[in-house]
Amino acid sequence: MRYDLSELTLLRCANCGSDLDGLSTDVIFYCSECGRCWISGEQLTPISIEFVRLGGSDSILMPFWKVDASVTIRNRIIRQESSMAARSGFREFTGSERGLAESDTGSRKVRFVFPAFSTGLVLSTGVRMHVENFLPEKTEHGKRFRIIGGSVGKDDAALLARAVALGVEVNRSDFLASVDLEIEVHSAGIYAIGCTPEKQVLKINGSEIGILFAAINDFDEILKQNKDFSD
Numbered sequence: 567m568r569y570d571l572s573e574l575t576l577l578r579c580a581n582c583g584s585d586l587d588g589l590s591t592d593v594i595f596y597c598s599e600c601g602r603c604w605i606s607g608e609q610l611t612p613i614s615i616e617f618v619r620l621g622g623s624d625s626i627l628m629p630f631w632k633v634d635a636s637v638t639i640r641n642r643i644i645r646q647e648s649s650m651a652a653r654s655g656f657r658e659f660t661g662s663e664r665g666l667a668e669s670d671t672g673s674r675k676v677r678f679v680f681p682a683f684s685t686g687l688v689l690s691t692g693v694r695m696h697v698e699n700f701l702p703e704k705t706e707h708g709k710r711f712r713i714i715g716g717s718v719g720k721d722d723a724a725l726l727a728r729a730v731a732l733g734v735e736v737n738r739s740d741f742l743a744s745v746d747l748e749i750e751v752h753s754a755g756i757y758a759i760g761c762t763p764e765k766q767v768l769k770i771n772g773s774e775i776g777i778l779f780a781a782i783n784d785f786d787e788i789l790k791q792n793k794d795f796s797d
């Protein structure tokens with residue numbers, strides 16, 4: 567059970583009236599009775615949820631943001647490897663003399679997937695997840711799932727999507743000197759992605775991407791609530 571401290575009311579699913587469970591910091595709530603997903607603000611607002619890479623019985627579902635956006639790169643300057651040193655002299659310096667060049671400007675549609683739970687590795691995980699194709703699986707109706715730990719709200723998700731977009735640019739194999747990008751979010755929803763605990767790492771099913779348990783806030787409680795639910 568979870569209480570909203572400001573009003574001391576039990577959070578209930580606005581569709582079927584079932585109790586919504588979660589951690590005290592959660593803002594994303596999945597109703598395991600009727601399968602609706604809600605995000606809390608001044609009131610509960612519905613948000614889409616899809617299930618991805620469910621995995622086996624040792625797998626737990628973790629909440630991630632799926633943000634579809636247009637990324638517009640207005641100005642992207644790379645440093646050319648062969649001409650790192652700036653020439654000197656009494657001439658006006660231009661970018662190309664300094665070995666700088668513009669590359670890949672323009673707009674494109676991009677999907678960002680990154681943790682909606684609290685972790686110190688949200689950006690690096692988002693950049694690593696960017697190269698993977700996360701496609702939703704068919705949801706089995708009537709199957710009960712639990713999704714615990716979604717504490718990143720929608721406004722923060724939009725900010726984080728921009729930061730991941732910057733991280734993706736920095737991570738490319740050229741020598742980025744500067745980039746000026748804008749991001750326009752078209753839609754945001756929740757991906758519940760199957761993850762499997764392995765030694766000290768929570769591994770995203772079907773990938774080589776893992777997140778250290780120690781980097782996930784409340785991980786013990788997330789595991790415990792998932793275990794209580796499946797017992």
Ligand SMILES: [Zn+2]
Nearest residue numbers: 579582597600
């Ligand atoms: Zn419900």
